[in-house]
Amino acid sequence: MFFDKFKNSINSCLKNLFFFKNKKKYRILYLSAHSILEYDEIKILEELGHFVFSPGTGSMHLRPSKNLSNEEIRLKKEFYSLADKNYYKNSPLERLFKLKTKLSKKFVSNFDIIIVMHYPECIINNWSVIKNKKVIWRTIGQSNSSIEKKLKAYRQQGLKIIRYSPFEKNIPNYIGEDEIIRFYKNEKEFSNWNGQIRHVLTVSQHMEKRFDACHYDIYERVVRDLPYYLAGFKSKGINDNSKELSYEELKDLIRNSRCFFYTGTYPASYTLAFIEAWMTGIPIIAIGNELMHDRFPDQGLYEIPSLIINGYNGYCYNSIEELKNVLLELLNDFKLAKKISKNGRKSAKKIFGSKRALKQWSFFIEKKIWK
Numbered sequence: 001m002f003f004d005k006f007k008n009s010i011n012s013c014l015k016n017l018f019f020f021k022n023k024k025k026y027r028i029l030y031l032s033a034h035s036i037l038e039y040d041e042i043k044i045l046e047e048l049g050h051f052v053f054s055p056g057t058g059s060m061h062l063r064p065s066k067n068l069s070n071e072e073i074r075l076k077k078e079f080y081s082l083a084d085k086n087y088y089k090n091s092p093l094e095r096l097f098k099l100k101t102k103l104s105k106k107f108v109s110n111f112d113i114i115i116v117m118h119y120p121e122c123i124i125n126n127w128s129v130i131k132n133k134k135v136i137w138r139t140i141g142q143s144n145s146s147i148e149k150k151l152k153a154y155r156q157q158g159l160k161i162i163r164y165s166p167f168e169k170n171i172p173n174y175i176g177e178d179e180i181i182r183f184y185k186n187e188k189e190f191s192n193w194n195g196q197i198r199h200v201l202t203v204s205q206h207m208e209k210r211f212d213a214c215h216y217d218i219y220e221r222v223v224r225d226l227p228y229y230l231a232g233f234k235s236k237g238i239n240d241n242s243k244e245l246s247y248e249e250l251k252d253l254i255r256n257s258r259c260f261f262y263t264g265t266y267p268a269s270y271t272l273a274f275i276e277a278w279m280t281g282i283p284i285i286a287i288g289n290e291l292m293h294d295r296f297p298d299q300g301l302y303e304i305p306s307l308i309i310n311g312y313n314g315y316c317y318n319s320i321e322e323l324k325n326v327l328l329e330l331l332n333d334f335k336l337a338k339k340i341s342k343n344g345r346k347s348a349k350k351i352f353g354s355k356r357a358l359k360q361w362s363f364f365i366e367k368k369i370w371k
Contacts, residue, residue, distance in 0.1 A: 023049065023366050026112040030054040031100050033118040034140060036272060037183055041138075041361075044184075044354070048362050053111070055079050055096060078107050101125040108133065113369070120147050123154055134369050136160045140183075141268035141301075145172035160369055165269035170300035179364045183272065184357040185279040187349050193255050193281035193341050195334065199227040200327050201257035201282070203250065203273040204265070207232060212295050215263040218287060222323045223261060226331065229253070232273075254280045258337060259330040261323070262286040262304065266296050269303035275352045281345035283330055283337050284308065288318035307351065313343040 028050050032038035035057040042052045053075045068076065082099050090098060100119070103126045108114070115136045116122045123130075123137060137151065141164055148171055151159065155175045163169075163177040200223055207214045207230065219230075231245055231253060245253060254260070260277045262284055264270075278284055292302045308314040315326045330337045350356075 023362065025049045025051065026365065027110060028052045028113045028115060029108070029111040031114070031116045031119065031122050032057050033142075034272075037140060038117065040184060044358050044361050047358065048365070050365070055100065057093075057096070075107075075110060078110075082107065097121075103129055105129040113365070118142055120150050123151060123159065127154060127157075131157060134160065136162055136369070138162050139164050139168060141165060141168075141270070143168060143171055144267065148173040148175050151175060162364065165301075165303050167269045167301050167303045167306075172299070178368055179360065181357060181360045181364070182352055183275060184352050184354045185275050185348075186354050187279065190251065190254075190276055190279040191281065191345075193345070195256070195258045195282065195337050195341070197229075197256045198258050198331055199229050200259055200261050200331070201229050201231065201253060201277075202261045202263070203231045203254070203277070204263070205232045210265070213266045215287060215291065218291055218320065219261070219263050221320050222327065226324070226327055228261075229257065251276075251280070254282055257282060258334075259283045259285060259327060261327060264292050264302060264304065266292065267299070267301050269301050270307075274304065275348070278314075278344055278348035279352060281341040281348075283340035284314040284344060285323060285326055285330070286314065286316045287323065288316050290318040307347065312340075313347040314340060 028045060030038065030042060030045075030052055032054055038054060038057060042054060045052045051071070053072055055076065079099065082102055082104055083095070097119070101121045108126075108129050111133060113134045113136065114130050115138050117138045118140045120137075123135065135154075135158070137159055139162070152173070152175050155161065161175070161177045161179075163180045164182060166180050168174070168177070202219060202223070204214050207216050207219070211217070231250060254277055260282045262274055262277070264287060274284070274286075286304045286308060288305050289298065289302055305316045308316045310316060315323075317323050317326065330340070
């Protein structure tokens with residue numbers, strides 16, 4: 001029996017190796033709006049054997065220039081040659097965004113496929129020079145009715161769409177999708193939760209500044225009397241106990257913390273912080289639909305309540321009292337926390353695992369994009 005399982009495993013690996021080895025390789029231009037999501041997605045595309053060039057996002061670009069290939073250096077020079085005399089009048093982020101919206105036909109000729117993450121302007125302003133390529137709009141949970149309307153004409157002219165959540169279909173003026181591919185996290189990198197630090201962790205950038213979108217008032221009311229830690233870029237804790245953490249420090253904090261309180265970020269169906277936490281195995285407690293939409297029109301975009309089964313792989317509630325009580329229960333009952341952790345990670349691997357994303361991207365580029 002053991003031999004048969006081993007033999008089947010070897011055959012499966014050989015089939016996958018043959019599958020990926022014999023696929024056509026393409027040159028891809030990736031115009032990104034989020035450095036970490038960009039980094040993860042490019043890793044998958046390169047693993048599939050494609051050549052990918054990205055000018056980055058202007059901040060937190062995770063691939064240093066010293067690691068660029070000669071071809072990437074050439075393309076980078078060609079990309080920045082598009083800058084005009086007014087280029088340096090803007091901030092670094094504005095400069096890069098401006099260049100992404102004024103591509104030349106010569107520069108675009110270097111590529112077979114163009115992937116635009118979120119920014120509709122990169123499609124609209126460049127359409128005359130990119131329309132003869134395979135162009136993909138890659139959503140990240142920030143689309144709205146206005147953006148969908150703006151891109152409708154380009155959709156009719158062949159624009160392909162990869163959605164990040166099936167719940168985006170609820171956006172007014174929705175223009176469809178060719179595939180739904182979730183963002184992912186590596187199961188080995190985000191793992192080994194131990195929950196030894198008895199506090200409630202929340203990770204969110206600019207949480208106070210984005211008060212309503214991040215439901216900061218709800219956060220305050222829930223964690224006020226509990227041991228807690230708020231982490232994230234420019235997120236200030238109630239007792240000023242937060243600080244900006246490195247990538248490795250953040251991963252360690254998620255592993256070590258007892259439980260995770262998630263308040264979402266409107267209008268996203270889910271966020272990177274949720275994926276990282278759930279994949280690591282930390283028990284997640286999230287606000288429900290009523291709290292998410294207490295100050296926004298309920299367009300049915302928030303996906304977390306459909307992913308979490310209360311008491312099995314996490315908790316999702318619509319009252320401050322219930323959220324506070326279950327957090328306190330997890331802080332005091334490590335056996336319960338370990339049970340939720342096990343089931344939560346199992347669900348995360350199934351929904352947000354890297355193997356699933358790899359297969360979906362492979363199939364889409366080889367089959368669906370050319371239809």
